[in-house]
Amino acid sequence: MVTLESILSHTADHLVLVVMTLIISICISMPLAFGSLYNKRFGYVVTKFANLAQAVPSFAVVALVVPLMGIGFYPAVVAILLRALLPIIKNTYIGLSTVDPSMLDYADGIGLNEWQILRYVRLPNAYPAIFAGIKFAFILINSIAILTAYIGSGGLGELIFQGLVAFNNEKILAGAIPAILIAIAFDIIFTRIERKLTPHYRK
Amino acid sequence: MPSKRLFDRIDSIQLRGVTKKYDDRFAINDVSIDIEGGELVIFIGPSGSGKTTTLRMINRLIEPDSGTILINDQNVMELEPVALRRNIGYVIQSIGLFPHMTIAENIGLVAKLEGWNEKKIKDRVKYLLDFVSLPSEMFMDRYPHQLSGGQQQRVGLARALLMDPPLLLMDEPFGALDPILRKQLQEEFYQIREKLGKTIIFVTHDIEEAFKLGDRIAIMDDAKLVQIGTAEELIFHPVNEMVASIVDSGKKFKHLDTLKIKDLISPLECMYVHDGSLDIESAISSMIEKNIEIAVVSNGSGPLGIVKLIDLLRMEDKDSKIADHVVEIPSFSRNELLSSSLKIMQKNGHSMAFVMTDEKLSGFLFPNDAFSQVIG
Amino acid sequence: MDKEHKGVDSLLLSDLIEVWETNSLTLRTIEHLTMFGIAIVLASIIGVFLGLFLYSRPKIAHPMLNLLNLVETIPDIPLLVLLLPIFGLGKEPTIVASVLYSLLPITRNTYTGLKEVDLKYVDIARAMGLSEKDILFKVRIPLSLPMIVGGLRIALVFTMGVVTLGGLIAAGGLGAALIAGIQLYKINTILVVGFWTGLLAVIFDGLAGMIEKRLQRRYGIW
Numbered sequence: 001m002v003t004l005e006s007i008l009s010h011t012a013d014h015l016v017l018v019v020m021t022l023i024i025s026i027c028i029s030m031p032l033a034f035g036s037l038y039n040k041r042f043g044y045v046v047t048k049f050a051n052l053a054q055a056v057p058s059f060a061v062v063a064l065v066v067p068l069m070g071i072g073f074y075p076a077v078v079a080i081l082l083r084a085l086l087p088i089i090k091n092t093y094i095g096l097s098t099v100d101p102s103m104l105d106y107a108d109g110i111g112l113n114e115w116q117i118l119r120y121v122r123l124p125n126a127y128p129a130i131f132a133g134i135k136f137a138f139i140l141i142n143s144i145a146i147l148t149a150y151i152g153s154g155g156l157g158e159l160i161f162q163g164l165v166a167f168n169n170e171k172i173l174a175g176a177i178p179a180i181l182i183a184i185a186f187d188i189i190f191t192r193i194e195r196k197l198t199p200h201y202r203k
Numbered sequence: 204m205p206s207k208r209l210f211d212r213i214d215s216i217q218l219r220g221v222t223k224k225y226d227d228r229f230a231i232n233d234v235s236i237d238i239e240g241g242e243l244v245i246f247i248g249p250s251g252s253g254k255t256t257t258l259r260m261i262n263r264l265i266e267p268d269s270g271t272i273l274i275n276d277q278n279v280m281e282l283e284p285v286a287l288r289r290n291i292g293y294v295i296q297s298i299g300l301f302p303h304m305t306i307a308e309n310i311g312l313v314a315k316l317e318g319w320n321e322k323k324i325k326d327r328v329k330y331l332l333d334f335v336s337l338p339s340e341m342f343m344d345r346y347p348h349q350l351s352g353g354q355q356q357r358v359g360l361a362r363a364l365l366m367d368p369p370l371l372l373m374d375e376p377f378g379a380l381d382p383i384l385r386k387q388l389q390e391e392f393y394q395i396r397e398k399l400g401k402t403i404i405f406v407t408h409d410i411e412e413a414f415k416l417g418d419r420i421a422i423m424d425d426a427k428l429v430q431i432g433t434a435e436e437l438i439f440h441p442v443n444e445m446v447a448s449i450v451d452s453g454k455k456f457k458h459l460d461t462l463k464i465k466d467l468i469s470p471l472e473c474m475y476v477h478d479g480s481l482d483i484e485s486a487i488s489s490m491i492e493k494n495i496e497i498a499v500v501s502n503g504s505g506p507l508g509i510v511k512l513i514d515l516l517r518m519e520d521k522d523s524k525i526a527d528h529v530v531e532i533p534s535f536s537r538n539e540l541l542s543s544s545l546k547i548m549q550k551n552g553h554s555m556a557f558v559m560t561d562e563k564l565s566g567f568l569f570p571n572d573a574f575s576q577v578i579g
Numbered sequence: 580m581d582k583e584h585k586g587v588d589s590l591l592l593s594d595l596i597e598v599w600e601t602n603s604l605t606l607r608t609i610e611h612l613t614m615f616g617i618a619i620v621l622a623s624i625i626g627v628f629l630g631l632f633l634y635s636r637p638k639i640a641h642p643m644l645n646l647l648n649l650v651e652t653i654p655d656i657p658l659l660v661l662l663l664p665i666f667g668l669g670k671e672p673t674i675v676a677s678v679l680y681s682l683l684p685i686t687r688n689t690y691t692g693l694k695e696v697d698l699k700y701v702d703i704a705r706a707m708g709l710s711e712k713d714i715l716f717k718v719r720i721p722l723s724l725p726m727i728v729g730g731l732r733i734a735l736v737f738t739m740g741v742v743t744l745g746g747l748i749a750a751g752g753l754g755a756a757l758i759a760g761i762q763l764y765k766i767n768t769i770l771v772v773g774f775w776t777g778l779l780a781v782i783f784d785g786l787a788g789m790i791e792k793r794l795q796r797r798y799g800i801w
Contacts, residue, residue: 055784143654176657289708299703
């Protein structure tokens with residue numbers, strides 16, 4: 001028998017882990033992405049590495065953190081960050097750097113400085129791409145946060161793994177269903193925001 | 204599965220009150236035209252005037268709302284569209300060579316669908332490539348993106364000729380080419396047209412092209428046919444102001460006596476100039492890369508003459524210098540009178556000349572056919 | 580200095596061999612790649628046919644793609660465990676989950692590829708006298724090939740991920756070796772299996788990327 005309290009507390013743990021890692025990854029990614037914009041080599045390395053790292057299975061990433069940091073909540077955070085950072089950096093960098101050159105030329109021509117170009121030309125252009133990166137990172141985080149229960153992060157994954165060990169279907173579902181609901185709820189919210197962020201002329 | 208040969212030759216094409224509407228706007232409004240077999244009729248007019256729509260109705264790419272289109276007295280709407288189209292060649296400005304097929308596959312596609320055997324297809328493709336002046340052994344196995352714009356357009360024409368259709372529809376076939384290349388292809392097309400002996404309907408927005416190539420010119424405006432006639436009829440008896448203004452550029456021939464070469468110069472671009480010491484192999488790759496069909500050969504101090512890409516491709520000895528294969532062409536100073544220069548060029552059969560400014564090459568002169576007629 | 584380095588190297592190598600043998604990694608790798616191969620082949624066949632089908636029935640294309648999108652939203656482990664009551668533990672639910680995940684990119688790319696072929700090619704094909712069937716097989720499908728392979732490449736990555744997770748539900752494969760390493764807290768095992776799993780995934784992704792690039796180059800779509 002799984003109590004409602006247990007489901008709620010595991011869901012809360014899961015949400016804390018997810019939201020916290022999402023915020024951290026945004027905070028770390030943004031400066032790196034902006035940095036890549038002004039250092040072409042760095043940008044190149046980041047995009048290449050992001051493409052490469054995206055192919056590595058999550059389970060391998062989670063496992064490889066164990067020899068470095070052991071198990072527990074913080075190793076789980078690091079494992080999640082390893083997967084979530086790159087899509088945000090990559091998308092932000094691509095969004096900022098793929099601006100119509102004629103627009104940059106024009107901005108230069110009317111005398112905008114580097115900062116103004118970033119603020120008024122590059123950034124508004126990059127919003128949809130940045131947001132797509134964050135949405136993708138969230139999807140990754142939400143699913144890896146279940147897996148990291150295997151290395152002791154707690155959360156909904158813990159219910160699933162306890163259920164698997166004990167052949168307890170009720171427990172498995174008590175972990176799986178809230179995780180699915182969270183994913184769907186966030187997907188709906190993100191899609192709404194995405195529509196708002198995409199300028200009407202691009203729709 | 205072979206499709207039926209619908210007609211071996213064109214006796215007549217008749218459009219009777221053809222109308223096509225998109226929503227409330229007329230694309231074609233009650234157009235009637237009679238075209239004779241063997242004729243080359245040019246449709247010209249502002250964009251949106253209905254010239255392309257008219258063309259595309261003949262092979263049923265667009266179907267009329269009312270009116271009839273008859274080829275040899277057969278209503279095209281009663282013919283099977285696939286069979287009809289295999290009997291009509293079609294060439295368009297964007298060419299549309301399939302990027303996933305080699306040149307040979309592009310040209311031979313319909314023959315393959317018709318069930319020809321490999322050997323017959325290959326022979327036909329070779330014949331057609333040679334016909335459009337592309338050495339078949341060099342081009343058959345290439346992909347379209349490896350060809351220059353002019354070469355692609357030649358392949359487009361070869362493809363249209365595959366089934367030896369008695370009728371060709373051409374929609375601004377030279378429209379996307381740069382002026383120098385366009386003039387050369389027009390020249391070649393003018394020459395092979397005789398050999399083709401086909402009925403051709405040709406859309407353009409370039410009145411000089413119309414004068415040069417067309418037996419008759421149909422002027423369209425606002426979905427209607429305004430006037431159809433020979434160049435002379437249009438120039439001397441325009442039905443209204445609009446026709447007069449379209450053929451107006453033809454009127455400058457009247458002032459030919461006062462025109463100087465500098466008024467009609469085609470400026471030189473650096474990319475055309477190649478050093479005489481270059482070997483043929485490198486000249487070919489340079490020209491293909493720059494997408495040019497003619498190169499000016501220079502010896503450092505001045506131009507020796509020109510070489511044509513087609514000629515270079517046919518040379519056996521690819522290691523020899525291009526300076527050894529130069530075709531000399533006349534050169535004139537930019538302040539000379541146009542009429543006298545053109546007379547000289549015509550007498551010697553030159554289709555282009557260098558224009559010099561202060562002893563230095565500054566451009567080209569292409570006397571087109573219309574000019575030659577006026578001064579002839 | 581040199582000697583010391585050599586010592587470390589041979590230590591690593593002997594560790595590697597030991598880990599490889601005690602975990603029977605050859606067998607695990609074969610299991611891993613078998614599941615991967617079956618899932619990819621199934622997903623490609625079903626995905627391409629579904630894409631073709633949706634292309635011929637544009638009315639149901641949108642709802643169907645939305646449904647596949649919803650499947651995509653479900654996190655991987657919950658999807659795997661939801662399949663347990665139907666398929667039991669082991670390879671079957673792992674393969675089914677991989678296929679379910681891979682369907683969206685393959686189907687969507689096939690459908691979009693077919694739909695978004697440059698109309699000038701379709702127009703000229705029609706004008707040359709190709710039937711609609713010929714246009715589909717000679718023009719639309721070949722021209723969407725780079726796009727379809729692009730979808731397949733995304734599917735490869737998804738499938739590698741799910742197959743590795745299969746270890747959690749007794750499907751064997753390299754995931755099983757990772758679990759053994761974590762549960763017994765054997766650092767060497769985790770390192771060897773973790774890197775090997777990652778390397779395999781990167782190699783397959785790289786191969787698919789090469790094919791994709793070649794197709795694009797051959798078609799002149801740089």
